[in-house]
Amino acid sequence: MSEKFDVIVVGAGPAGTSCAYTCAQNGLKVLQIERGEYPGCKNVMGGVLYRQQMEEIIPEFWKEAPLERPVIEQRFWMMDKESVVTFGYKGLEWGVEPYNNFTVLRAPFDQWFAKKGVEQGVLLITETVVLECIVENGKVIGVRTDRPDGDIYADVVVLADGVNSLLGKQLGYHNEFRPDEVALTVMEVINLPKEKINDRFNLEDNQGCTIELFGDSTKGNLGTAFIYTNKESINIGVGTTLSSMIKAKLKPYDLLDYLKTHAMVKPFLEGGESAEYLAHLIPEGGYHSVPKVAGNGVVLVGDAAQLVNAIHREGSNMAMASGKMAAETIVEAKNRNDFSESSLNLYREKLYDSFIIKDLEKYKDAAHTFENNPQYFNDYVPMMNRAASKFFTVDGTPKREKQKQIMRSVTEERGRIKVLQDMYRAWKAVK
Ligand code: FAD
Incomplete structure (x- = not known):
């Protein structure tokens, strides 16, 4: 048998890295496997990272993490074809320590975060795909990778493989998505000089602003669009549930083009240069779509467990919090030397007792x-x-x-x- 680990974490997004980091910090032997060339290279996010859940893992992370801007203003736009009703909140207290949230670009952020895990002792291997979990007598005992001699064993496998979670599906924890359970979102990063961003969004220095746009931004379909300010670029994106897209015969890139040329949006982007174009699914089924999150030798965290609060565009924070809760459960399980479903179900209890499931439950019918x-x-x-x-x-x-x-x-x-x-x-x- 090849080398055995205490924990194998599949995926190096915020959920996987939070879990790997916390396990390693507590002395466990952790292997983290990422299919991308480097953590973050395949990851897409509008870009708001929440301070609280990140700080619970790395205190005062803002002093060294590659962040874009602290967000001091959140605007909401209710859009018609040639007009907009706006409301929101701007507060200078969000611009100073300990901050509220930050805009980030996922590629540099995920790389930095994963490196912090490695400093805690995580063994990170990239460009490696986990093909399936190895199951013996109803218990997950390791993973099969696409490397030669690619079987690796562990007491617990953490599935942090994102929204599609093929591994969760293989284990029978997930069904195929219904089209109303996922949103397809496309976004573009548009480079603009800092001074232009500050002028157009009425900001000073490194202050950041987010705008969530409803109504005509999605041609009246269920979904949202967003505009977030980075240091020297703007993220603009739009998404609707797949069911809305099918019903309204929408093409996501047409929707983004429509948004970018909307009379209320266009002046913010004028003169910008497109730097990146990305598309990704968001699990938006909420409370009713959360799968079984713990089994014999396995737990699911973050998007793999469908933990996204679409109404408040919270996903990365739920990924981090769930990753940390899973890690704490695994540490306790290690102390008991019991990795059975009933032992790992403590993670489910923590999750259901936290803001994550409480918030998803609040909006379960929305x-x-x-x-x-x-x-x-x-x-x-x-x-x-x-x-x-x-x-x-x-x-x-x-x-x-x-x-x-x-x-x-x-x-x-x-x-x-x-x-x-x-x-x-x-x-x-x-x-
Ligand atoms: P991911 O970040 O998807 O990471 C999964 C990782 O697993 C990836 O690195 C992937 O390469 C790897 N992987 C997958 N399968 C395998 C395999 N078989 N083998 C090895 N590696 C594998 N959330 C917010 O908090 N704020 C926002 O502003 C926000 N905006 C968003 C905008 C968009 C357009 C989208 C799509 C999402 C947004 N979200 C936002 C949600 C947020 O991005 C996710 O909730 C969060 O990234 C989930 O983290 P995760 O670690 O669970 O999954």
Whole structure:
């Protein structure tokens, strides 16, 4: 038998590296396997990294990690064809220690993070694909890789292989996705000089800004678009669930082109040079799609366990937190020398007791509600825009009369009962 490890971690994204790092930090012998040429080379993210969960792994990481900008402003845009209603929050407290979150580019960040794992003692091998888990008597005992003599053994295998998790599917933990459980997102990195970014987004020095765009940004389909500021580039992306794309016959790259030429967006990008074009799936099935996360000798973390809160665009933080919880469970299992499903199920308990499953549970019906009721994006967002235009146009109409006209046009368009039903349904989906 070839060399045996305490833990084999498949994947060097935020989930895998958090788990590998924490296991090694606690003295376990860890092998991390990544199929890419280097960690991050295949990874795609809009780019917001949350400080809290990262700091729980590496305190004050911002002093050395390759970050882009600390985000001091979050904007939300409700877009119509030629207008936008905006709201958001800007706070200078987010621009100083300990910060709230940061924009990042995944390739440099993932490489740096994985290197920190190696410094803790993780053995990282890249350009190696895990083809399957080796199962004996119902227990995962190792992995088969595409290297010659590629079987490697461990007490626990951690599947951190991302949204598709072919390994999780092979074990029967996942089914094939339903089209309403995943979003296909395309994004582009557009280079722009720092001064231009600061002028256009009203920022100073290294301050960052994020914009989430709804409504016409996805041509009224369930999904979102985003614009995030990096040091000298902007990330712009858009995605909808596969089911919406199929229903509306949308092509993702057409949607991105449409967004980039939208009258409200175009001025932010003017003069920029396209540096990268990426496409990736996001697991958006939420609470109902979380698979079995622990078995005999195996655990699933991050996107492989479908841990993404699409409403709050949180994924990397859930990946990191789940990776850490899995690692802590494995350390405890090692102390008991028990890697059975019942022993590793402690990870499931930690997960269900944490913000991760609590938040997914809170929004468990939201995606279906919004997908089955397209009026929220198709009708209400344009209505909001028309209402704002009317209310802020100074034309001699008394304000109370304007309010009445706006209310009348909303109820006439949709019907009073339907408006009340829509409001109740939306409240129920996100309460
Ligand atoms: P991944 O980052 O996907 O890593 C999986 C790794 O496993 C990869 O490196 C892959 O190469 C490797 N791998 C897969 N199969 C194998 C195999 N068989 N053998 C060896 N290696 C393998 N989250 C946020 O928090 N903020 C955001 O702003 C945000 N924006 C997003 C925008 C887009 C367009 C997308 C697609 C996602 C976004 N997310 C965001 C979600 C976030 O990127 C994911 O939740 C997070 O990356 C999950 O981390 P992970 O480690 O589980 O998986």
